Amino acid sequence: MDDNQEQKDLSRDEETLLDELGIVGAARRKFLGQSMAAALGTFAFHLLAKEESFATLAASPDAVFAPNAGVENAVKILLKINGSTQRLEVDSRMALLDALRERLGLTGTKKGCDQGQCGACTVIVDGRRVLSCLTLAASCEGKEVTTIEGLADGDNLHPMQAAFIKHDGFQCGYCTPGQICSAVALLQEAKNGDASHVTNNLRTSAQNLRLSDQEIRERMSGNICRCGAYPGIVAAIREVHSGRETAQTWHFATDEEIAVALNQEGKADEIV
Numbered sequence: 001m002d003d004n005q006e007q008k009d010l011s012r013d014e015e016t017l018l019d020e021l022g023i024v025g026a027a028r029r030k031f032l033g034q035s036m037a038a039a040l041g042t043f044a045f046h047l048l049a050k051e052e053s054f055a056t057l058a059a060s061p062d063a064v065f066a067p068n069a070g071v072e073n074a075v076k077i078l079l080k081i082n083g084s085t086q087r088l089e090v091d092s093r094m095a096l097l098d099a100l101r102e103r104l105g106l107t108g109t110k111k112g113c114d115q116g117q118c119g120a121c122t123v124i125v126d127g128r129r130v131l132s133c134l135t136l137a138a139s140c141e142g143k144e145v146t147t148i149e150g151l152a153d154g155d156n157l158h159p160m161q162a163a164f165i166k167h168d169g170f171q172c173g174y175c176t177p178g179q180i181c182s183a184v185a186l187l188q189e190a191k192n193g194d195a196s197h198v199t200n201n202l203r204t205s206a207q208n209l210r211l212s213d214q215e216i217r218e219r220m221s222g223n224i225c226r227c228g229a230y231p232g233i234v235a236a237i238r239e240v241h242s243g244r245e246t247a248q249t250w251h252f253a254t255d256e257e258i259a260v261a262l263n264q265e266g267k268a269d270e271i272v
Contacts, residue, residue, distance in 0.1 A: 077141045081106070082150025090137050097121045097132035100147060108148035108177045112224075119223030122178035122185075123147050129185035148177035151184065160184050163236035168250050171227035179223045183237045186219045190241065211241055 073092040078085065081104060090099055097114075100106040100123070109132060112120030116134040123132045124146040151158035160183050163169070170176040193207040198218045211219070216237050217230070225233065239246055253261070 075138050077138055079137075079140055079142075080144040082146060088137070092136070092138050094137045095133055096123070096125075096130075096135040096137045096140055096145070099137035100132060100145075106147050106149055110174055110177055112175070112178075117224075118175070118178075119182060120175045120178040122182045122223065124181055124185050127185070127188055129182050146181070148181055151180065158184065159240050160187075160236065163240050164233070166248050167232040167235040167239070167246075169229055169232035169236045170225075171229050175223060175225050175227075179220070179225065179233060182220060182223045183233070183240075186216070186237065187241055189219070211238075213238065216241075 071089055071091050074089050075092045076087065076089050078087055080086070081100075086104060088099060088103055090103065097109060097111055100109050101111065109123055110120040111133065112118035114121075114133050116131045119131065121132040122129050124130070125135070125140060126143050151161060157165075158180075160180050164176065164180060169179070190209045190211050191207060193209055196215060196218050198214055199209075209215075213234055216234050220233065220237070235246065235249075
């Protein structure tokens with residue numbers, strides 16, 4: 001907004017007041033922006049207070065409510081989710097992802113692209129990994145579904161979960177449930193002898209394949225990590241697959257290290 005536009009938007013009294021305060025040019029624009037932000041914040045606060053007040057009011061005895069539409073195209077399905085039998089009535093078009101999150105409250109499985117491109121929604125169905133956003137819940141009738149919530153044994157983490165923590169295989173963590181479910185199913189694929197695009201010899205179907213880092217990357221390529229934690233992911237899968245523990249390459253900062261870092265940051269600010 002230029003100064004001429006500001007002059008048009010302000011009343012004469014407002015212009016006079018700002019001139020008397022010595023607020024002109026860029027300072028005036030900044031002042032007006034801050035004033036508008038404060039006004040919007042106050043408005044939002046009062047609006048929220050009104051909404052909360054209305055929410056506490058009881059409905060009128062004469063109020064008429066629209067009937068609950070219920071589930072369209074309803075089908076009844078029986079699933080075994082993380083070892084527990086679940087009976088659901090769902091829309092025949094409902095994706096497994098939505099059934100898990102919205103109907104069963106299993107929100108560990110994440111909705112990312114909702115188009116089967118990112119792998120964040122990966123779960124395990126009858127031992128094989130699937131994209132739950134592209135899988136109809138009705139198609140899983142009678143099948144066993146394992147989500148990230150079903151991998152641990154109580155307080156004991158699944159080896160793959162522990163390895164992801166050890167090797168720092170995640171940052172924001174949004175894709176991590178899908179990454180871990182995919183990695184767990186990948187190990188089963190290797191035991192079965194399932195080939196991948198980079199498998200050298202397709203003429204043999206030997207079981208218990210020993211996966212190279214290239215094989216691991218290829219088999220995990222459908223799971224995207226926008227934070228770029230791929231080295232840690234590969235290291236975690238390699239350790240669980242090989243059964244050979246490797247050294248942890250990171251650690252939580254100690255109080256002494258934090259104090260040193262804060263002190264160095266303060267010195268850097270003084271130099272600047």
